[in-house]
Amino acid sequence: MLELSRRHLLASAASLTAWPLAARAANAPIDLNVVRRSIEVNGKSASKFAILGPDGKPGLTLQPGQTFRVNLHNQINEPTIIHWHGQIPPWQQDGVAWADLPPIAAGASRSYDYQPIAGTFWMHSHQGMQEQDLMAAPLIIRNAADVAADRQDIVLMLHDFSFKSPQELMAGLTKAGAPSGGMGNMGGMSGMSGMGNMSGMSGMGGMSMDLNDVKFDAYLANDRTLNDPDVVPVDKSGQIRLRIINGASASNMWIDLGALSGTLVAVDGVGVQPLTGSTFPIAIAQRLDILLTLPASGAFPILAQIEGLADRTGIILATAGATVPRISARAGQNAPPVDGSLETRLRAAGGLAPRAATRQIDAVLSGSMSPFSWAINHATWPGVQPMMVSEGERVEINFINRSMMSHPMHLHGHHFQVVKWNGQTLAGAMRDTVLVPPMARVTIAFDADHKGRWLLHCHNMYHQMAGMMTVLDYQGVPVPALT
Numbered sequence: 181m182l183e184l185s186r187r188h189l190l191a192s193a194a195s196l197t198a199w200p201l202a203a204r205a206a207n208a209p210i211d212l213n214v215v216r217r218s219i220e221v222n223g224k225s226a227s228k229f230a231i232l233g234p235d236g237k238p239g240l241t242l243q244p245g246q247t248f249r250v251n252l253h254n255q256i257n258e259p260t261i262i263h264w265h266g267q268i269p270p271w272q273q274d275g276v277a278w279a280d281l282p283p284i285a286a287g288a289s290r291s292y293d294y295q296p297i298a299g300t301f302w303m304h305s306h307q308g309m310q311e312q313d314l315m316a317a318p319l320i321i322r323n324a325a326d327v328a329a330d331r332q333d334i335v336l337m338l339h340d341f342s343f344k345s346p347q348e349l350m351a352g353l354t355k356a357g358a359p360s361g362g363m364g365n366m367g368g369m370s371g372m373s374g375m376g377n378m379s380g381m382s383g384m385g386g387m388s389m390d391l392n393d394v395k396f397d398a399y400l401a402n403d404r405t406l407n408d409p410d411v412v413p414v415d416k417s418g419q420i421r422l423r424i425i426n427g428a429s430a431s432n433m434w435i436d437l438g439a440l441s442g443t444l445v446a447v448d449g450v451g452v453q454p455l456t457g458s459t460f461p462i463a464i465a466q467r468l469d470i471l472l473t474l475p476a477s478g479a480f481p482i483l484a485q486i487e488g489l490a491d492r493t494g495i496i497l498a499t500a501g502a503t504v505p506r507i508s509a510r511a512g513q514n515a516p517p518v519d520g521s522l523e524t525r526l527r528a529a530g531g532l533a534p535r536a537a538t539r540q541i542d543a544v545l546s547g548s549m550s551p552f553s554w555a556i557n558h559a560t561w562p563g564v565q566p567m568m569v570s571e572g573e574r575v576e577i578n579f580i581n582r583s584m585m586s587h588p589m590h591l592h593g594h595h596f597q598v599v600k601w602n603g604q605t606l607a608g609a610m611r612d613t614v615l616v617p618p619m620a621r622v623t624i625a626f627d628a629d630h631k632g633r634w635l636l637h638c639h640n641m642y643h644q645m646a647g648m649m650t651v652l653d654y655q656g657v658p659v660p661a662l663t
């Protein structure tokens with residue numbers, strides 16, 4: 181067995197039982213490279229980042245039984261660190277820099293070695309605002325069932341894109357009242373998209389709901405726009421597992437399967453009870469695994485439209501010889517805000533064991549667009565009071581959103597269950613990121629069984645940068661000071 185080449189194993193792929201053995205035998209470290217690259221978007225070139233796998237393409241796919249044994253090489257001229265979003269490594273390997281655990285210096289490398297969790301995950305920079313400059317990529321961990329299924333795996337990685345630097349975009353937001361590049365769509369539901377739209381969506385105490393912070397130049401699906409989309413070859417009547425990742429820094433979206441109907445089987449890499457549909461919301465940093473059965477031959481656009489806007493992106497699945505339609509990057513009308521319509525219908529495939537919470541923690545989400553300031557429990561990073569838990573506890577965090585914007589809240593190092601939504605009790609999805617709508621109250625529960633220090637933050641990168649981040653600490657774990 182030890183002598184068998186990987187090629188040989190793949191050739192005898194029918195011998196599925198060989199996988200775990202192969203993993204134990206081989207599993208040499210895998211090289212991941214953080215690089216600067218030039219990318220062409222709508223005919224214009226831009227210098228952005230990428231995380232390249234051993235095949236030279238963005239992202240990494242591990243086969244069943246493979247350990248996450250990675251040598252991460254920083255090949256850019258500034259420090260970086262990559263977070264394995266949704267995975268649960270030892271906390272020191274989580275891809276977050278601390279006072280005594282600095283980021284990876286330019287030209288340096290760092291090694292990682294942990295048992296990965298199967299599913300659709302992703303990886304992105306947790307350093308500065310590099311994530312907005314496309315330092316984000318798929319991290320797919322396949323399991324034995326994926327290998328056994330006669331099903332094509334297709335990854336749809338979504339991004340929001342600007343030719344401007346994230347620093348310029350952030351400056352546009354923090355300069356009070358500045359119209360440049362920032363202060364986008366306030367309301368968005370009125371049919372007028374773009375800057376300074378203050379109408380629509382009132383009815384919440386006369387206040388207006390804020391949707392899009394930043395006005396982007398384009399939205400990418402697998403690094404391309406609908407003007408030159410990724411056309412993925414598929415089989416006639418093919419079976420597909422679509423792995424959708426919202427890697428955008430500040431854009432919630434709606435997935436539109438068009439004429440197809442899909443079965444949602446997992447969110448954030450974790451199984452849910454199957455749910456059939458053709459449109460699904462996906463908040464920043466979330467993932468959707470959707471099973472598709474193609475009717476026969478043809479071309480099948482899979483689109484993602486930005487909430488509050490007409491802008492959209494997507495890929496096209498096409499059987500051999502099918503005519504690929506040209507699809508406008510603007511839809512006929514603006515998309516509604518991403519809301520709880522999916523979340524409240526989701527049920528975990530295997531949720532937490534029934535148990536009363538032994539610790540309740542409130543997390544008040546507050547802030548505004550003008551001045552641009554966002555906080556958790558009225559504190560901004562790093563001037564925060566750590567949330568403390570003890571190993572073995574059942575913890576509930578109550579997100580209480582007192583702002584007019586939704587916040588995709590991400591907890592590192594745990595999968596939590598959505599158990600309450602505006603007072604309604606749920607046996608909801610297991611997730612790592614939940615969208616808390618404006619003025620909503622959402623409760624998540626998790627078992628405190630991964631000792632360490634873990635970030636809890638809004639995954640809207642501009643909110644996070646404005647300070648909407650805190651930390652969950654376990655009693656008895658020695659941790660560095662926050663500043």
Ligand SMILES: [Cu+2]
Binds near residue numbers: 554587643
């Ligand atoms: Cu936020």
